[in-house]
Amino acid sequence: MDEKNSGCCWMRHKAGLLVILFVAIIIAVYMGTRSDYFSAKTSVFILTDNGLGINECQPVVFHGFRIGKVGRITLTDDGRVKAELLIKNEYLKWVRTDSTAQLLKDGGGVIDISGGTPGKPVISRAGTIEFHLIPEIVTGLGGTCESGVSATDAGPAMADIKSDLMYVNDPDGEFRQSVDKLNRLFEGMTETRRDMQRVLAHTDGALMEAQPALRKLNDDIIPDAQTTLGAVSHAAARTETLMKNLNNNIPAILNSISECSSVSAREEPYGRGRHDHKVKKQSIIEVDSYE
C-alpha cells in the first residue's frame, strides 16, 4: 500500500518536472525570439577614446529605425574602447565603409549610424566604422537631471517595462486568464490524486476501481493540461522577458530615481550661484544688499 502511494507521488513529481522543463524550453525559445537572438547578425566595431555612455544591448539605429544593438564592449591593448555593434543582416546594406556612428544622448542612449556615401561598399564583417562622441548635456529622467549612463539606459527600457506591467496585471488579459486556467487544472489534478489514493487504499477490486480515474486522467485531464500549458507558456515567456528587463534596468532606474528626487528637492524658479550645476538652470550673480 505504501509502495503504491509513494509510487504514485513519484509519478506526480516526475510529471511535474517534465512540465516545468517543457515550460522552461518554451520560455527560452520565446525570449530568444523576442530579443532577436536567433536572427542573423553581423558584427562591426567602433573604436573610441571615451566609451562613457556606451552600454551593452544599447540600440543601434539608422534614420531612427532600430537595426541592431551594442554587443560586447572591451578595452584594447592601447587603452581604447572597442564596442561591438550587432547589425541585423537584412539592414547591413545601409552601413557602408565610410558610415559614421555617434552616441546620441539626447532623449535616449542610442548609437546612431549615418548612411555613408551611396556607391561605397557595404561594411564587411568585423569592419570598423568611425565613431563621434558629441559632448552634449546628458538629459534623461527629469529633463534637468544630469545623470549620465543610468538615465539614458533607463529611458527606453521603461516604456517596455510599463507595457509589460500593463499586460501582466490586466485581469482580462491573456496572462491572468492563463494563470487562472492553470490553477483550475491543478485543482482538478489534486482532486484526482485524492481519488486515486482512496482507490489504491483498497486492495480488493482496486485496479477495477482505479480504471475510471486513470481513464479520466488520460482522456480529459492530460489533454486539458497540454492545451493550457501551451497558452500559459506564451504568457509566461513575456513575464520572463519583463523580469529580465527589470533585472537589467532596476539599478539604472534606481540611480535615476535618486538623482530625480534630489533634483526635485532643489528645484527653484531660477538657479542661484555657482554651485547649482545639477539643477541646470541659468544662474544669476547674487549681489549683496550691504556691500
Add this chain to the structure above:
Amino acid sequence: MSSRLISVSLLVAVMVLGGCAGHMRNPPPLAVRQSIELNFAGQEAFDDGDNDGAFARYEDAMRLSRSIEDAEGIAVNLINMAIILKDSGKQQRAVAKLDEILKNDLIEFPSGLVAEAAYIKARIYLDYSSDRKAAEELAQRAREECEGCEAEGRIFNLTGRIAYVQGQYNTAFYWGQKGLSSSRRDNNEREAANAVRIMADSKLAIKEYDEALELFGQALEADKRLAHSRKIMRDLMGMGYSLEGLKQNDKALTFFRRAIVIASYSKDDKTLSDASKAINRMLGMQ
C-alpha cells in the same frame, strides 16, 4: 501563488517608477541647453575673476536666448551683464542693460527677474548717485514684483539701507526686521547678517546703544562665520561706537583697535582712518 507574487513585485516596481514620473520631462531644446552652458561658463569665468570673459559668455547666452525669445534666459544674462558693468564702474551701461528688462513692453519677463533687475538698479542709484528718490521707487517696484521671491530678503535689506541714508531710522529698522525674517526663512545667513547690521545701524543712529551693541554683536558672529572682512570691521566699529555711547570707553577702545588691525591687513584706508579718529577722540587727542 506565483502570479500573486509577480503582481506584488510589479506593483512595487510601478510605485517606485511612478515616484519619478513627475520628473520625466522631455529634455530642453538644444538652443536652451547651449544658452545654459554659456551661462554656466560665464559664472565660472566670473568666479575666476575673469570679468571680460564672463561678460562675453553672458552676452552670447543672452543673444542665444533672444534668438528663441527665451524670456528667462534673456533676463538672467542681461542682469549678469549689468552686474559686471556695475562692478567695472560702467554704471550707465549697467542701467541700460537693466532697462531692457524694466522698460520693455515686448516680452513678459518672469516677475522674480524683474524684481532682481529693479533691485540691482536701486543699488546702483543708492551707491553711485544722489537720487535717493529714484532708489526708493526702484526698491518699491522690486518689492511689488517680488512678493515672496528668492530675492525678497535682499530687497527688504536694501529698502532699509535706502531709508537709513535718508535719515528714516525707524523705517530702516522696520525693513531690517522684515529682511531678517525673509532671509532666515530662505536660510540666507549673509543677508540675515546684513539685516541685523541695518537694524544695529538704525539703533545706533537713534542712540539706543544697548540694543545697537547687542545687534552688532550678533552681526559680528555671523560675519566672522562668513569670513567677510569689511563687514567684520563695520561690526567692530559699530560695537565701539555703541560702547562709546554707553560711556564704556575702555571697552570701546578695544573694539576700535581690533578694527584697526583688520583694516591694516586688508588695506581698508577708510576704516583705518575712522578707527584712528575714534581712538584719538576718546583719548582726547584732537
